[in-house]
Amino acid sequence: MPPPAPLTGLTADEVAERIQRGDVNTLPPRSGRTTWGIIRANVVTRVNFILFVLFLFVLSTGQLLQGLFAGLIVANSIIGIIQELRAKRTLDKLAVVGEARPTVLRDGEEYELARDEVVLDDVVLMRPGEQVVVDGEVVRADYLEVDESLLTGEADPVAKQPGDPVMSGSFIVAGSGAYRATKVGAAAYAAQITAQAAKFTLVHSELRQGINQILRYVSWLLVPVGILSIAVQFSRPDVTWQDAVLAMTASLVPMVPEGLVLLTAMAFALGVIRLGRRNVLVQELPAIEGLARVDVVAADKTGTLTQNAMTLGEILPIGRDEAAVRSVLEQLVAADDTHNASMRAIADAVPPATEPWPRTARAPFSSARRWSGTSFGDEHYVLGAPEALTDGEVARRAQEIAATGRRVLVLGRAELPVDSPGAPGLVAPIALLVLDQLVRPDAADTLRYFRSQGVDLKVISGDNAASVGAVTRLLGVDVGDPVDARTLPGPGREFTQTVNSADVFGRVTPEQKRHMVHALQEEGHTVAMTGDGVNDVLALKDADLGVAMGSGSPATRGVAQLVLLDDKFATLPHVVAEGRRVIGNIERVANLFLTKTIYAVALALVFGLVAVPFPFLPLHVTVVGWFTIGIPAFLLSLAPNRDKARPGFVRRTLSWAVPAGLIVAIATIVTYLVTRGLAHDVSDAVQEASSTAALIALIMVATWTLAVVARPYYLWRLALVAFAYSFYAAMFLLPFSREILQLNIDDPDRIVVGIVCGLAGMAAIEVTWWVRARILHLPARVLPRRS
Structure with a gap:
C-alpha cells in the first residue's frame, strides 16, 4: 500500500476566502461584558434609580444641599466602572497568554495560531495534552486516543481513526494526528467551554447568593415601611409639603444599603487585578x-x-551491556514523535538512531496502562513503570531507588506486539532508567x-x-x-x-x-x-x-x-490570602451596611406609628452614611484579612446587623421622645434641640458599631475610628457646620440625654459583640495576634 499523501492544509487564498465569508472561529469576548455593557450595568442599577428618584423629590423643594446623597450615584457608578474596566483589561491580557494555541497546517507549513484565527476546513494537528478547539473530522491518526469525558462524562479514552468525528472540549491523551475543522465559532458543539474561560461573572457564588437573599429581605421591609413613612409625613397638620418631602426622604435614604453591592463587585474586581499582577x-x-x-x-x-523537566541520571543494564541498551533507546527515541516528559529526558541524553529499524506497531504512553512501547518486526520493546511491567528482584531494586526520591522506569523486551489486545505479555527487563527530578x-x-x-x-x-x-x-x-x-x-x-x-x-x-x-x-x-x-x-x-x-x-x-x-507554586499562598481578604472584608462591610438598614427601618417604623416628625434631615443621614458607613467600609474592604472563611454568611451577618441596628434605633428613639415628647406641635427650638440630641445618640452608637466591626485593631483602624469621632465632634462644635446642618446645642439638658443614651447604646453594642462571638464560636479579638 502506498504511503498516504502528505497533508498540506489550506492555501493562503483559501484562508482569505473563508475569512471574507465569516467562516472563522469567532468566540464571545473573553471577559464577558463590553465596555459599554460595564458602564450601563454600573449606572443603571436599582439602588441608583431609588436614590435618583429621591433626589428629584429633594430637588423639587429647592434645597439642593439636602440632596448631597445623590453624590452616591456618581461615586457608586464611577468606582464600579473603573474597577471593572481594570479587571477586564487584566483578564484580557492574561487570557491571551493562558489560552490554548492550536497548531494548523497551511501551505504545508505549521503555524501556531490563536484559537479565534482557525477557519473552516483548517487542518489542525493533535498532540497529547492538547485540547480540541473546534469540531472536526480526523484526517490522520497515529495511535490516537481522545478523552471526551468533559462532554459525555465517559472517562475511558476513545480510539480515533481517519473519518471519525472529534468535538471541541475533548482532549488528546495518547498518540497524535490531525483533524479538519468542520464547525467553527458558535456552530461548534462545545465552543462555549473554552469561551467561558475568562468571563467576568458573579454567578454560582455562595457569598453573592447570600447578599441577594439579604437584599430580598430588605426589599420586603422597604415597601411597607416606606409607604407608612410617606403617609405619616404628608398627613401631619401645619407642615409644608417641602418639609414633608425632606422628612420622607431622610427616612428612606438610609434604608438603602447603597454601597454593599458596589463594594462586593469591587472587592472581586480588585482580587482579579491583584492576582493578575502575580501572573x-x-x-x-x-x-x-x-x-x-x-x-x-x-x-x-x-x-x-517538582519541576516538569527531568534528566536521565543513570542507565542500569540487566543482562546486557550499556551499549546494547543505548542502541535500543536510540531506536525508541527515533520511533517516538510525540515525546512525553520521560521520553524527552531520555532523548536529551540519547540521540535518535541514524538508521532506524522499521516500525511495525506503536503504543503511546497512557496514564491508565503506565507504559509505552514500539514493535520492530519480531522485536517488541516497552518502557514504563516497574510495577506495571515486572516483579521480583528487578521490581525490588527499582523500589529501593524510588524510595530515595528518584524516578525509575524499566526498559524491557515484550512477549507480544505492543498493539495486540494482551500486550505486553511477559516482559524481560533489560535495564532500569533512573530519572532525576528537580524539586x-x-x-x-x-x-x-x-x-x-x-x-x-x-x-x-x-x-x-x-x-x-x-x-x-x-x-x-x-x-x-x-x-x-x-x-x-x-x-x-x-x-x-x-x-x-x-x-x-x-x-x-x-x-x-x-x-x-x-x-x-x-x-x-x-x-x-x-x-x-x-x-x-x-x-x-x-x-x-x-x-x-x-x-x-x-x-x-x-x-x-x-x-x-x-x-510558581509559591503563588498559591498569595492566592489563598487574596480569597480570604475578599470574603472576610465583604462580610465585615456587610455588617455595617445592614446595621444602617435595620436602624433606618426601625426609626421610620416607630416614628411613623407614633406620628411624630422624623427627627433628621436628608443631609444628616447623608453625613452619617458617609463617615460612619461609606468611607470606612471602602477602606475596610481593601485591607488584608487572614481569617479562614466559614459557611453561614447570611446567618452571621444578620446575627450582628439585627441586634446592632435595633440598639442604634432604640438609643435614638429614646433620646428623641424623652427630649421632645409626643406632642404634635412643639417650638422650632425644641424640635431642633431634640433632633440634635437624637443625632448625637445615633452617631455615638453607630460609630461604636464601626469600632467593633473594625476589630482587631491595627493602628490604621484605630485612626479610622478616631477620625470619625473627631469629625463628628468638630461638626457639632463649629458654628458654620451647625448652621449648615441646622444643629442646636444650646440646650444642655437635652444634649446630656443624647450623650447618656449614646453611652448606654455603646455599652449594649459591646456586650452584644462578645455574647454573639461566644454563641457562634467566633474569634473575638480586640488586638491582632502577635506573628
Whole structure:
C-alpha cells in the first residue's frame, strides 16, 4: 500500500476566502461584558434609580444641599466602572497568554495560531495534552486516543481513526494526528467551554447568593415601611409639603444599603487585578471566593512540587551491556514523535538512531496502562513503570531507588506486539532508567504555609509511592506511610476513610484522582486540586477549585478556574490570602451596611406609628452614611484579612446587623421622645434641640458599631475610628457646620440625654459583640495576634 499523501492544509487564498465569508472561529469576548455593557450595568442599577428618584423629590423643594446623597450615584457608578474596566483589561491580557494555541497546517507549513484565527476546513494537528478547539473530522491518526469525558462524562479514552468525528472540549491523551475543522465559532458543539474561560461573572457564588437573599429581605421591609413613612409625613397638620418631602426622604435614604453591592463587585474586581499582577489568571470569578474556603490542597507531584523537566541520571543494564541498551533507546527515541516528559529526558541524553529499524506497531504512553512501547518486526520493546511491567528482584531494586526520591522506569523486551489486545505479555527487563527530578525551590515554604493556616495537603501522583513520599519528605513535610493506590479498594466507605486519613498516594490513576477528590468532598472538605498533566483533568474539573500550571497541557488550563501562568507554586499562598481578604472584608462591610438598614427601618417604623416628625434631615443621614458607613467600609474592604472563611454568611451577618441596628434605633428613639415628647406641635427650638440630641445618640452608637466591626485593631483602624469621632465632634462644635446642618446645642439638658443614651447604646453594642462571638464560636479579638 502506498504511503498516504502528505497533508498540506489550506492555501493562503483559501484562508482569505473563508475569512471574507465569516467562516472563522469567532468566540464571545473573553471577559464577558463590553465596555459599554460595564458602564450601563454600573449606572443603571436599582439602588441608583431609588436614590435618583429621591433626589428629584429633594430637588423639587429647592434645597439642593439636602440632596448631597445623590453624590452616591456618581461615586457608586464611577468606582464600579473603573474597577471593572481594570479587571477586564487584566483578564484580557492574561487570557491571551493562558489560552490554548492550536497548531494548523497551511501551505504545508505549521503555524501556531490563536484559537479565534482557525477557519473552516483548517487542518489542525493533535498532540497529547492538547485540547480540541473546534469540531472536526480526523484526517490522520497515529495511535490516537481522545478523552471526551468533559462532554459525555465517559472517562475511558476513545480510539480515533481517519473519518471519525472529534468535538471541541475533548482532549488528546495518547498518540497524535490531525483533524479538519468542520464547525467553527458558535456552530461548534462545545465552543462555549473554552469561551467561558475568562468571563467576568458573579454567578454560582455562595457569598453573592447570600447578599441577594439579604437584599430580598430588605426589599420586603422597604415597601411597607416606606409607604407608612410617606403617609405619616404628608398627613401631619401645619407642615409644608417641602418639609414633608425632606422628612420622607431622610427616612428612606438610609434604608438603602447603597454601597454593599458596589463594594462586593469591587472587592472581586480588585482580587482579579491583584492576582493578575502575580501572573494568576482567574478564569471564573467565583473562584476567588473558593480560595478563601479551601481547607484541603490536593497536589500532583510532577509539575507542582517538582519541576516538569527531568534528566536521565543513570542507565542500569540487566543482562546486557550499556551499549546494547543505548542502541535500543536510540531506536525508541527515533520511533517516538510525540515525546512525553520521560521520553524527552531520555532523548536529551540519547540521540535518535541514524538508521532506524522499521516500525511495525506503536503504543503511546497512557496514564491508565503506565507504559509505552514500539514493535520492530519480531522485536517488541516497552518502557514504563516497574510495577506495571515486572516483579521480583528487578521490581525490588527499582523500589529501593524510588524510595530515595528518584524516578525509575524499566526498559524491557515484550512477549507480544505492543498493539495486540494482551500486550505486553511477559516482559524481560533489560535495564532500569533512573530519572532525576528537580524539586521546586519554593515548594517547601509553600507547604509550610498551608500547614500553618490549617490547610491539609494531599500529594496525589501517578509515580511510585515511595518516590512520592521521599520527595515530599525532602520538602520537610511529615507524610507518614505513602499509600500505593493499587492497593486501594473501589469507591466506598473504606476508600473514603483511607483518602481522608493518609497524606501521600502513589500510582494513582486519573479515575482514582477523581474519586479521591469526591471522597474528600464527601467529608465536608473544600478541595483545591493542582496539576499540569492531562491525567489531572478529571480531578481538576470536579474539585471545588482547579489550579493549573501555565506550562501544563491546554486541557488542564481549559478546565481549571485558576492558572498559574509563571508556574510558581509559591503563588498559591498569595492566592489563598487574596480569597480570604475578599470574603472576610465583604462580610465585615456587610455588617455595617445592614446595621444602617435595620436602624433606618426601625426609626421610620416607630416614628411613623407614633406620628411624630422624623427627627433628621436628608443631609444628616447623608453625613452619617458617609463617615460612619461609606468611607470606612471602602477602606475596610481593601485591607488584608487572614481569617479562614466559614459557611453561614447570611446567618452571621444578620446575627450582628439585627441586634446592632435595633440598639442604634432604640438609643435614638429614646433620646428623641424623652427630649421632645409626643406632642404634635412643639417650638422650632425644641424640635431642633431634640433632633440634635437624637443625632448625637445615633452617631455615638453607630460609630461604636464601626469600632467593633473594625476589630482587631491595627493602628490604621484605630485612626479610622478616631477620625470619625473627631469629625463628628468638630461638626457639632463649629458654628458654620451647625448652621449648615441646622444643629442646636444650646440646650444642655437635652444634649446630656443624647450623650447618656449614646453611652448606654455603646455599652449594649459591646456586650452584644462578645455574647454573639461566644454563641457562634467566633474569634473575638480586640488586638491582632502577635506573628
